Amino acid sequence: MSIILISGDQVKKVLSAKEAVDVVEQVYKDHGLDKVVMPAKINLNMGINGEWPHFFGSANSMPAYVDSLKAMGVKFASGYTKNPEKGLPFIHATIILTEPETGCPIAVVDGTYITAIRTGAATAVAVKYLARKDSAVVGIIGAGLQGRMHILALNEVIDIKEIRVADIREEAAVKCAKEMNELLGLNVRAVKSNKEAVDDSDIVITATIADEPLVMKEWLKKGALVVSVGSYQELDEQIPLTCDKLVVDSWAQNAHRGELLKLVKDGRISEKDIYSELGYIASGKKAGRENADELICACLIGMGSLDIGTAKFVYNKLKDTEGVVKFDLI
Numbered sequence: 001m002s003i004i005l006i007s008g009d010q011v012k013k014v015l016s017a018k019e020a021v022d023v024v025e026q027v028y029k030d031h032g033l034d035k036v037v038m039p040a041k042i043n044l045n046m047g048i049n050g051e052w053p054h055f056f057g058s059a060n061s062m063p064a065y066v067d068s069l070k071a072m073g074v075k076f077a078s079g080y081t082k083n084p085e086k087g088l089p090f091i092h093a094t095i096i097l098t099e100p101e102t103g104c105p106i107a108v109v110d111g112t113y114i115t116a117i118r119t120g121a122a123t124a125v126a127v128k129y130l131a132r133k134d135s136a137v138v139g140i141i142g143a144g145l146q147g148r149m150h151i152l153a154l155n156e157v158i159d160i161k162e163i164r165v166a167d168i169r170e171e172a173a174v175k176c177a178k179e180m181n182e183l184l185g186l187n188v189r190a191v192k193s194n195k196e197a198v199d200d201s202d203i204v205i206t207a208t209i210a211d212e213p214l215v216m217k218e219w220l221k222k223g224a225l226v227v228s229v230g231s232y233q234e235l236d237e238q239i240p241l242t243c244d245k246l247v248v249d250s251w252a253q254n255a256h257r258g259e260l261l262k263l264v265k266d267g268r269i270s271e272k273d274i275y276s277e278l279g280y281i282a283s284g285k286k287a288g289r290e291n292a293d294e295l296i297c298a299c300l301i302g303m304g305s306l307d308i309g310t311a312k313f314v315y316n317k318l319k320d321t322e323g324v325v326k327f328d329l330i
């Protein structure tokens with residue numbers, strides 16, 4: 001029995017942003033049709049807040065099966081807050097794919113790029129169903145890897161007039177804007193404050209490692225879509241508490257981690273306050289945006305199904321190609 005090994009570079013070569021958005025949308029549709037098996041993530045706390053064992057990190061085990069893609073596997077993903085100081089990415093991830101019919105392993109895939117692009121793609125799917133159709137101005141807070149991936153993916157679903165990027169490190173915003181302008185020929189501008197990024201933006205995205213409100217409700221324009229993908233709180237609590245529609249990728253996962261965690265713990269948000277999971281909207285079971293004035297907030301904490309579906313798509317593209325590395329297990 002042999003498996004193939006797929007590197008991050010190989011993934012980047014064969015997976016376009018457009019394909020990532022399409023695969024992720026398909027996975028959401030499967031969710032909406034109840035065609036996904038996905039238990040809640042298991043978290044391994046390696047001392048994310050400095051507690052024992054003091055490594056300032058944590059790791060998630062994220063198994064899933066997506067029926068329409070016949071994709072089964074698990075992602076093991078770690079986030080270490082001190083990595084950027086060491087010149088290492090905050091997130092590392094590895095995916096193991098198995099045959100759904102037999103459970104036999106078929107591939108080990110670098111999951112770091114897949115994690116990055118599928119997260120931008122998930123927001124792009126949210127934008128497709130929840131943003132105003134004429135959305136053209138985007139404010140992004142967080143000019144790291146996710147900020148970049150969001151620009152790549154959004155470029156596939158809307159006609160972008162302007163993107164404003166803010167970061168607590170001004171130089172990071174400037175670098176991100178320069179790189180993305182060069183890569184895509186878009187109008188990406190670094191701005192000096194979060195408010196400047198948000199003012200008059202049709203779509204507001206937060207993708208930072210902060211755990212504090214970065215976007216205030218009174219800054220948002222009528223009809224805005226706010227998407228939070230960071231792993232902790234990034235929004236003024238009034239946004240999820242009082243928006244017209246609160247959408248999540250998975251309620252079970254949002255109840256344990258991310259933007260809504262504090263509100264859930266304090267008993268101020270529960271499942272009944274969620275308008276819908278995004279999958280039910282993508283599959284047509286529930287309406288997305290219904291008018292131009294709705295303020296919609298989407299909290300997308302991330303789901304293993306998106307990684308496994310995307311990895312299987314990449315595997316199918318590469319499995320019979322020349323030069324793919326095979327590894328005999330037995």
Ligand SMILES: NC(=O)c1ccc[n+]([C@@H]2O[C@H](COP(=O)([O-])OP(=O)(O)OC[C@H]3O[C@@H](n4cnc5c(N)ncnc54)[C@H](O)[C@@H]3O)[C@@H](O)[C@H]2O)c1
Binds near residue numbers: 146208
């Ligand atoms: N929802 C998902 O599916 C998913 C997937 C991957 C990553 N994430 C999360 O997305 C977030 C960003 O990940 P990344 O890989 O881009 O990290 P990164 O380290 O590459 O970038 C984070 C950026 O946020 C900036 N930042 C930190 N604090 C800030 C603040 N208070 N105000 C403004 N900017 C601030 C940093 O300067 C940095 O540029 C993390 O919380 C990560 O866990 C979520």
